[in-house]
Amino acid sequence: MIKSSKIHIPPLYILIPTIFTAIIMILPLLYLITRSIEASADTWISLFSIRSLQTLGRSLLLMSTVTLMSLIIAIPLAWCTARTNLPMRKIWTILVILPLVMPSFIAAFLFTSALGPKGLLQNLLEKPFGVKELPGLEGLIGATIVLALLSYPYIFLAIRGSINNIDPSIEESAKALGKNSLKVFTTITLPHIKPALIAGSLFVALYTLSDFGAVSMMRYNTFTWTIYQQYGSVIDRSTSAALSIALVSTALIILILEQNIRGKEKYHRIGSGSSRKPKIINLGFWKYPITSFFVLIISAALIIPVSILVFWLFRGILNGESITLSLSTVLNSVIVSLIATLTTALLALVTAVKLIRYPSIMNRFMEPISFIGYALPGVVVGIALVFFGTRFAMPIYQSIFLLIIGYIILFFPVSLGIIRSSLMQINPRIEESAMSLKHNALSVLTKITIPLIKSGLLMSLSMVFLLTLKELPATLILGPLNFHTLATQVWSYSSEAYFAKSAFPSLLIIVLSIFPLTTIIWHDKRIYQ
Amino acid sequence: MKPYLTCKNISKTFNGSPAVESVSIDLLPGEIMSILGPSGCGKTTLLRLIAGFETLDEGEIKIENNIISSNQTHLPPEKRNIGMVFQDYSLFPHMNVEQNITFGLQNYNQDEKEFRLQEILKLIQLVGFEKKLPAELSGGQQQRIALGRTLAPKPSLILLDEPFSNLDAVTRKEVMSDINQIILESKTASILVTHDRDEAFSIANKLVVMINGKIFQMDNPGNIYNLPNNIEVAKLVADCNFIKGSIQNKDVVTDIGSFRYESTDKQISDKQIVNTLIRPDDFITTYDPNGSFKITAREFHGPYSISTVLSYQYGFSLKFRDQQNVSFPIGTNVNLIKTNNRKLVVFPK
Incomplete structure (x- = not known):
């Protein structure tokens, strides 16, 4: 039994950043609440209008279709790479995660313009087949396909470890009782991976609910897109605040529901698992259709989009289009992402240390506060901080500082989740040994704790860098005037249909994302098992 | 002789249930004490209170007449000059043997560090293992390094929390006599906590029997064996x-x-x-x-x-x-x- 040490009050370098984090994490919610209190009766009536309810309906519908489709893609991928003799399964394991580098607005833009009524595909088909126009891919179907192709890796990552952890003897005894493979999968394997499935699905559901890029490119009026339009067009911003409240409430309800389901399902979890490797299933003839499925998914999610970008770029260069990209845009993206990433990791590290090593009443408030961030979409955080800046912090309004705070609010929960779970794996006795060897708390933190959670820290840094680089709505809203990042550049070029011009920054985002992704793959035990 | 460590009526409660109840012990300089008790009797908590990893609710702990713990004061563990050896060794996995042993020597210069390292390696009979990582060593070797690491900065008191319980029966006997030897040679006052009567008897000048957070008997091991205070103590110290x-x-x-x-x-x-x-x-x-x-x-x-x-x-x-x-x-x-x-x-x- 490992008891956490409960010695003294946390030192100030732990306490102050934790309180700072708590404050900035509740800022958006505070704004929404004060704004809605100020809102006129009309605003509230409009919130319950048919139009708003339709927006809610569309958001929930898209959330469901994306989550469902992601599950349909991720489950077979995870199971086949973990438990069958699929050819090249180590390589597939890495390949199927790669779509994480693709921002949703780029993918959506590529889908609408390449597969649209007069797009690239139609061009290719016109000469041999005489196809004059293709049916549009906009709306629900397009948004579902794009978002599912980009978000299934989250579910894949969540369930892979848990598939590997199943005690093979349970499956074997089910087989011995005369169940066939499919029956074993549905009655034994699926229930076992259920907690991981729920966690992964929740992430995808919330990601979809907060997605701005794909739905706006696909002209599918969900909450985020409506809020952004309201924000841009109306002087009275309480409507967008009211809509934001509705959106955040929806997300919070889903989050709370998930917590309740997961709480009851805890007994499904199996500890460190068995040392015996699960049996590898021989696919036989099935390896051909399954490999084709893998190829299809990777092509649609990664290879074709990247190829189109490269094609556009070269076509643009050959046509003599000017595709210059100012160096400052690239630097803005990289520097802002780096600052946000490092700050977030630092705050998450300190908060995790506070939560795990210094139990107190304050932690009861910190837990839900750090958790709320998952339910805050970029659009909402952006609008909330603009309000905060114009009212209370004029000096930092329209500055990179406010933008970075926005990124921290958005990605702190992810970072905390990763760092916290690696911190929990350290035996507190190791830190106590260091203390009894006359090292003070700061020295223990830097010489023992941080080196031991290096892997988790790197994972967290990579994940946040990846997410920040792709972030669009908060950047659009919070970025200072004439401040461009790669993401906003792609956004403005693509809304004016400059294909070649948008291809270059898009490719840069993807290339820059490869470094953090490699680190994630390298350090994630769920992948190397 | 004046006691080096004095615990006077110390108590500690976790979530309403008392773990240590009004415990008083004295330890003379150089004395070796064993605390014997069934699991959950509060003996590890007592050790952690002395080490400073827990704050106490009542009573006071003194080292040479200076209060280090009371319900008002709490000297942090790193300032107590008390070394601790844990049940699961708790070596720093990312450091080699040399780095582990010299970790507590931050006030030594390079030469002094090297000298002390070699002294310790000789004492724990692991000369030549400087560059090995903990994961490359056996349980017995790891526990000897944990002891060496604790002894290196010359603490005035060593606390050992069930140091042999993670070892298999054969290694346990060996490591036990090695470690007893090392502690005797170092002449450092020590407190060993265990639920195993052989371990408790093997080294102690003074044996403390602790049950349900209270001290039932404190004397030299022979006296306790021959004339236990009550049935619980008798059952703990021998088959009967x-x-x-x-x-x-x-x-x-x-x-x-x-x-x-x-x-x-x-x-x-x-x-x-x-x-x-x-x-x-x-x-x-x-x-x-x-x-x-x-x-x-x-x-x-x-x-x-x-x-x-x-x-x-x-x-x-x-x-x-x-x-x-x-x-x-x-x-x-x-x-x-x-x-x-x-x-x-x-x-x-």
């Missing part, structure tokens, strides 16, 4: 049988005979009914076809065997150690003969 007896004058009269008795309880009076402690080596069995006892079972323990002996007349069973090379078959009728003139210990019923 209990039979009913009644006091008559200076004797205790039992179903297996009358014997001289002793007790720490001064209240015991004539005619009182008592529990009589019978050790497995207090009696031997002798062959007697008309004996009033029968051998019903035997446990083989290697160097000796334990026979279970049933009394025909009274229906109770007792366990006795067989004489060397004499093991009667199960079912043999026997009689009991007292082998020593030790007084039997009795406890009020």
Whole structure:
């Protein structure tokens, strides 16, 4: 039994950043609440209008279709790479995660313009087949396909470890009782991976609910897109605040529901698992259709989009289009992402240390506060901080500082989740040994704790860098005037249909994302098992 | 001699349930103390209070007359000059042996560090292991390094929390005698906490028996073994049988005979009914076809065997150690003969 040490009050370098984090994490919610209190009766009536309810309906519908489709893609991928003799399964394991580098607005833009009524595909088909126009891919179907192709890796990552952890003897005894493979999968394997499935699905559901890029490119009026339009067009911003409240409430309800389901399902979890490797299933003839499925998914999610970008770029260069990209845009993206990433990791590290090593009443408030961030979409955080800046912090309004705070609010929960779970794996006795060897708390933190959670820290840094680089709505809203990042550049070029011009920054985002992704793959035990 | 460490009436409660209740102990400089108790008796908490990893609720802990813990003051662990060795070794996995051992030597210069490192490696007999990582070493080696790491900065007190319980039976014996040797050579005051009576007896000058957060007895190991305070202590420090007896004058009269008795309880009076402690080596069995006892079972323990002996007349069973090379078959009728003139210990019923 490992008891956490409960010695003294946390030192100030732990306490102050934790309180700072708590404050900035509740800022958006505070704004929404004060704004809605100020809102006129009309605003509230409009919130319950048919139009708003339709927006809610569309958001929930898209959330469901994306989550469902992601599950349909991720489950077979995870199971086949973990438990069958699929050819090249180590390589597939890495390949199927790669779509994480693709921002949703780029993918959506590529889908609408390449597969649209007069797009690239139609061009290719016109000469041999005489196809004059293709049916549009906009709306629900397009948004579902794009978002599912980009978000299934989250579910894949969540369930892979848990598939590997199943005690093979349970499956074997089910087989011995005369169940066939499919029956074993549905009655034994699926229930076992259920907690991981729920966690992964929740992430995808919330990601979809907060997605701005794909739905706006696909002209599918969900909450985020409506809020952004309201924000841009109306002087009275309480409507967008009211809509934001509705959106955040929806997300919070889903989050709370998930917590309740997961709480009851805890007994499904199996500890460190068995040392015996699960049996590898021989696919036989099935390896051909399954490999084709893998190829299809990777092509649609990664290879074709990247190829189109490269094609556009070269076509643009050959046509003599000017595709210059100012160096400052690239630097803005990289520097802002780096600052946000490092700050977030630092705050998450300190908060995790506070939560795990210094139990107190304050932690009861910190837990839900750090958790709320998952339910805050970029659009909402952006609008909330603009309000905060114009009212209370004029000096930092329209500055990179406010933008970075926005990124921290958005990605702190992810970072905390990763760092916290690696911190929990350290035996507190190791830190106590260091203390009894006359090292003070700061020295223990830097010489023992941080080196031991290096892997988790790197994972967290990579994940946040990846997410920040792709972030669009908060950047659009919070970025200072004439401040461009790669993401906003792609956004403005693509809304004016400059294909070649948008291809270059898009490719840069993807290339820059490869470094953090490699680190994630390298350090994630769920992948190397 | 003045005590080095004094714990006076210290108490600690976790979520309403007391872990340590009004415990007082003294430790002289260089003294080696064992705290023996069943798991969950609060002995690890007591150690953690002394080390400074927990704050206490009541009482005070003093080192050479300076208060280090009370309900008002708490000197942080890194300022106490107390070393601690944990059950699971807790070596720093990302550092090699040399880095682990010199971790507590931050005030030493490079030469002093190197000198002390070699001294320690010699002491723990692991010269040449400087560059090995903890994961490359056996459990016994890891525990010796953990001890070396603790000894390196020359603490004035070493606390050992069940240091042998993660080792297998064979290594445990070896490492135990190694570590006892190292501690004796270092002449450092030490407190060893364990639930194993052999470990507790093997090194201690002073034995403390702790049950349910309280100290039941504190004395030298021999005294506690020979004259335990009560039944719980007796059971912890040795295998034992209990039979009913009644006091008559200076004797205790039992179903297996009358014997001289002793007790720490001064209240015991004539005619009182008592529990009589019978050790497995207090009696031997002798062959007697008309004996009033029968051998019903035997446990083989290697160097000796334990026979279970049933009394025909009274229906109770007792366990006795067989004489060397004499093991009667199960079912043999026997009689009991007292082998020593030790007084039997009795406890009020």
